[in-house]
Amino acid sequence: MARRKVSIVGAGNVGATAGQRIVDQELADVVLIDIIEGVPQGKALDLAESGPIEGYDCRISGTNNYRDTANSDIVVITAGIPRKPGMSRDDLLKTNYGIVKSVTEEVVKNSPNGIIIVVSNPLDAMVQTAFRVSRFPKQRVVGMAGVLDSARFRAFIAMELNVSVENIHAFVLGGHGDSMVPLPRYSTVAGIPITELLPKETIDRLAQRARDGGAEIVSYLKTSAWYAPASAIVEMVDAILNDRKKILPCAAYLEGEYGINGLYVGVPVKLGEKGVEQVIEINLTLEERAALHKSAAAVKELTDIIGV
Numbered sequence: 370m371a372r373r374k375v376s377i378v379g380a381g382n383v384g385a386t387a388g389q390r391i392v393d394q395e396l397a398d399v400v401l402i403d404i405i406e407g408v409p410q411g412k413a414l415d416l417a418e419s420g421p422i423e424g425y426d427c428r429i430s431g432t433n434n435y436r437d438t439a440n441s442d443i444v445v446i447t448a449g450i451p452r453k454p455g456m457s458r459d460d461l462l463k464t465n466y467g468i469v470k471s472v473t474e475e476v477v478k479n480s481p482n483g484i485i486i487v488v489s490n491p492l493d494a495m496v497q498t499a500f501r502v503s504r505f506p507k508q509r510v511v512g513m514a515g516v517l518d519s520a521r522f523r524a525f526i527a528m529e530l531n532v533s534v535e536n537i538h539a540f541v542l543g544g545h546g547d548s549m550v551p552l553p554r555y556s557t558v559a560g561i562p563i564t565e566l567l568p569k570e571t572i573d574r575l576a577q578r579a580r581d582g583g584a585e586i587v588s589y590l591k592t593s594a595w596y597a598p599a600s601a602i603v604e605m606v607d608a609i610l611n612d613r614k615k616i617l618p619c620a621a622y623l624e625g626e627y628g629i630n631g632l633y634v635g636v637p638v639k640l641g642e643k644g645v646e647q648v649i650e651i652n653l654t655l656e657e658r659a660a661l662h663k664s665a666a667a668v669k670e671l672t673d674i675i676g677v
């Protein structure tokens with residue numbers, strides 16, 4: 370089988386950790402690229418040197434030149450500035466818009482057939498930027514948010530019930546912001562909806578903690594999270610490279626699904642070798658649907674500001 374190639378733009382906390390996990394799992398060769406000279410080269414070399422001990426046989430290299438990313442199967446965009454205490458993801462809008470736009474132009478030139486996974490925040494507006502600038506089909510531009518948000522929700526449910534995280538599935542829909550929509554009815558422990566296991570007040574508290582999950586980390590670290598974001602990226606990379614047809618919550622371009630048109634919002638999708646192979650429409654209560662639309666409206670406000 371031909372070697373697969375994943376390029377990661379932004380060799381900072383999230384990008385480098387995602388690169389580490391990809392080679393650890395021997396999913397693909399990895400190219401780290403950044404505007405800062407030395408950082409991608411140094412981190413990649415350090416990771417390459419741990420290969421003989423860890424036993425992975427993937428190549429990992431660092432560069433400042435997009436030519437080295439040529440013909441990537443997947444390009445992950447983490448370039449941008451992260452949050453500092455007191456900042457919302459939306460505060461990053463204008464700076465990261467400029468960065469994601471210029472990065473996408475390079476990606477299109479060098480990997481015209483690749484799939485783009487956007488991670489930079491504010492996520493939904495940034496993935497919409499990459500979609501518009503790249504002019505790629507919607508299947509090949511997807512945003513990482515729901516996998517992370519639902520992993521946080523799953524972790525909190527597992528802690529609350531003192532059960533294995535492996536028993537827990539959860540869905541969080543909507544934009545990757547304060548208005549994201551955890552769906553308790555579709556969140557289960559060994560197949561049992563949490564609505565049958567936990568009182569409403571507890572579920573509301575855990576859902577709110579998932580919503581604030583990013584900010585909780587920022588309050589400790591004074592910058593945003595990277596271990597769980599990197600894990601979420603790698604689950605999506607694996608689903609695509611191995612054509613797993615996995616159902617995962619991701620930011621996808623909607624054209625009428627859920628009554629939303631012309632906007633990236635977090636919904637369940639089927640991820641496989643073609644990228645977003647299907648948007649899955651699940652039944653929502655009136656209340657859930659209203660929350661999803663409210664979240665979409667918050668995304669639309671941002672995309673209107675930057676005109677994408």
Ligand code: APR
Pocket residue numbers: 378379380381382383384402403404405408447448449450451452461465468471472488489490491592593594595598
């Ligand atoms: N091209 C390439 N790399 C860039 C560019 C650019 N135009 N602009 C910035 N970068 C790089 C920075 O040099 C830095 O190394 O992006 C990297 C970002 O890394 P960190 O500052 O460590 O940020 P990180 O925590 O990884 O978060 C990156 O992901 O989760 C989101 O909100 C987060 O938007 C942020 C992004």
